[in-house]
Amino acid sequence: MDFTLSDTARMMCDTVTRFVDQELIPLEAVIIRREAERGLEDTPLIPPELEAGLSRKAREIGLWGIDLPEEFGGHDLGMLAKCLIFERLRHSIVPFVPQPDGANFRMLQDLCRDRQVDRYLLPYARGEKSCCLALSEPGAGSDAAAIKTHAERRNGKWVLNGTKLWISNARRADFTFVMALTDPLADKRNAYTIFLVDRGTSGLSVPTSFPMIGEYHPYEVVLADVELDDDQVLGDVGRGFVPMSRRLGLRRLEMAAGCLGLATRCLEMMIEQARIRHTFGAPLAERQAIQWWIADSYQEIEMLRLSVYRMAWKMDQGDQDVRLDGSLVKVQGTELIARVVDRAIQLFGAMGLSKELPLEYISRMCRVMRIVEGPSEVHRWLIARDLLRHGLPEPHCTAS
Known part of the structure; x- marks a missing residue:
């Protein structure tokens, strides 16, 4: 497997990192407050005027149509680059996702015919319809x-x-x-x-x-x-199941990439706090329990990262049958972020429970992830069923 990015993809990742640092992270206090105050209402977490501004800035810097073909105004960077970009975007809790949504676009692109192209596909690709x-x-x-x-x-x-x-x-x-x-x-x-x-x-x-x-x-x-x-x-009458399954698989990959971003943010916060926080005359960094939390979190993040990148690489090679990979990364990603944010909250103590930090928000947000797009138990069943029917898949290696 080759995870080498093109120069364009590397530049886009650097651009996204700056966008997150300059535009998204400064809005986190707004998101935390609006989520706390909206109560039972469906008030959008990003104020509409701010979201419009973010979309405009994202488009100006090229953060638009990441994986769309060039003929539709996209960059066609591929799934590996898209995962890296989603990972960086989810370094912040601000729920901003660049449009158009690639999973929905791909289904439209594959299935739209005749008048549907002008009625749905093209307006969606241009960001004129949601x-x-x-x-x-x-x-x-x-x-x-x-x-x-x-x-x-x-x-x-x-x-x-x-x-x-x-x-x-x-x-x-x-x-x-x-x-x-x-x-x-x-x-x-x-x-x-x-x-x-x-x-x-x-x-x-x-x-x-x-x-x-x-x-x-x-x-x-x-x-x-x-x-x-x-x-x-x-598409065709009676043939909706397969394209819908492919669409869901792509969404699970995006979710796992987002979990990588959130978990990395939590780990960075843990490391910084362990260095500066002292208890009983010594920094937390010298406590074995803290060291193990950090070590375990890092190892788990890196193992998930390889699984996410592998699935993205397979899709970039044209592999359409990634159901097993989608279930794997969905389970591992959503359960990983739950463990890492829990360790981070424990390390920060009372401050970790407060709305001064994004940790308590992440802990509640990530709990939903283990249910939406298929609960962990169903994905484990799907993985086991596939392996029991077909045996272990062959390793994916490139020839030297």
Whole structure:
């Protein structure tokens, strides 16, 4: 495996590091206060005027379309560079993500046809439209095969009925990817279809939001006799399962890269505090317990980093079957950050529990990560099932 970056990718990583230090970290106190004060409301954590300014600055410095092809205005830097950039962005708790979202764009790029290109793909690539994904349901979270939202043909239209739950950005998105059952008798690879549903479509409503721990605030999405034309079917009828699975795998890689950034931030804070904080006449750095916390955190971060980079490298080589890798990095990343931030809070003591530092915010935010995009238990089951069916995969090595 070769993790060498191009000169352009290295320059972009350096640019992102400066952007985080100069633009994001100074906003952390604002994010902590807004998250504490919003209570049960769905107030965005980044004030809209500040987010617009961040987006403008990000675009000016080239932090736009990181992995989009050049013909769509992107840099086409590849997944390894994108992981490094996401890792650096998540060095801060400010939930700013450069647009357009690569996971959603790739699904649009692969599946959009005819009028969909001008209606959805190109506006999304230019940042003129936003979207969200409506997949989970009251009885279908990790078990996507339990989806009950269904679509049937009536008078030349597709008619959708069902309820989606825990949908991020549902009230602000210009359009929604909706996964619906179109053939209840088929196997899962041929039973589900992805639909593109515009905001304001008759029968589409977002009646409820759910205040949650950390930065998440998802919604309920209800579809009541939503009528759609054939040109709002994304891809082939009944063939939505595979592209959706690929999209979820990419999101898990991005989440793991973000966990690397957060864990590295926590470790840096631990090291600095251990050097300057004295107890009983000696610095914390001389305490064996503290040394082990730091040593264990560093080792775990480096092992995760190799797994994340390996998955990204495989995708850059054109490997489409990275389901096993996606489950691995998702479990390891989300559980790693939980351990590291817990050690950091323990090291800082009462200050670690306060809102003067980002640690207590990170500890609550990262707890959500072990559930969203598939809980750890499901991913462990998926890994074990794959290994029991197919045996151990071959090591990925390049010839000398």
